[in-house]
Amino acid sequence: MINPTGIILSVLLFKGFQKIRIKGKPVPCPPILLAGIVLIFVLKFFSIDFNTYNESGKYLTLMLIPAVVALGYPIYKHKDLLVKNKRIIYTGFFFATVLAIISTYFVAKFAHADLRIIVSMLPKSVTAPIAVEISKEIGGVPELTACVAVLTGVFGAVFGHKLLKLFKVKHDISIGLAIGAASHVIGTARCAEKGKELQVVMASLSLVMVGILTAILAPVFVHIVG
Secondary structure, X not given: OXXXXXXHHHHHHHHHHHHOXXXXXXXXXXXXXXXXXHHHHHHHHOOOOHHHHHHHHHHHHHOHHHHHHHHOHHHHHHHHHHHHOHHHHHHHHHHHHHHHHHHHXXXXXXXXXXXXXXHHHOOOOOOHXXXXXXXXXXXXXXXXXXXXXXXXXXXXXXXXXXXXXXXOOOOXXXXXXXXXXXXXXXXXXXXXXXXXXXXXXXXXXXXXHHHHHHHHHHHHHHHHHO
């Protein structure tokens, strides 16, 4: 029988932080980050082995895939708009992927990071389950990759809309594409919280396409620089 500790702890903490309000408004920090921090302390305090937690907790990760499909379901409502802008959209997917890989490599290289650490960080803008598989394929450390991917998603969820507003990016297609490409599922969930349907559709499509392109381009890039 599977130990339900992982699912119970994760859901209770996440839902708890979702319901916290400060002056009637949700906490500005994403619930997934707060839940993750508290979860670490809970596991440490009660001496709960991570493998025991992950025995059932891993199934929440698997549920990310159908969750993304559900978020992107309204795509049929905007198909004409997407077809009209398809060249810009697909060009955006490609450049977002290439820029994420190259910028990560050179920033880490500048910081004198070990090659295996650099490789582990290359899929940082891809949703964790896909990023981990890519990391295994290219010789990275899957645990580090998962951590970096989550942190990247949280950063995008917290600051993504603010940065785009600062640079006067206003169109929902552009915002959704950028958020999905840079901060995958967590950023997409943030778009959903804001009630921006077209942003959610674009972010969902973007995180899938960037995941596929990263899976193709990251091994090629590692082969070239390795």
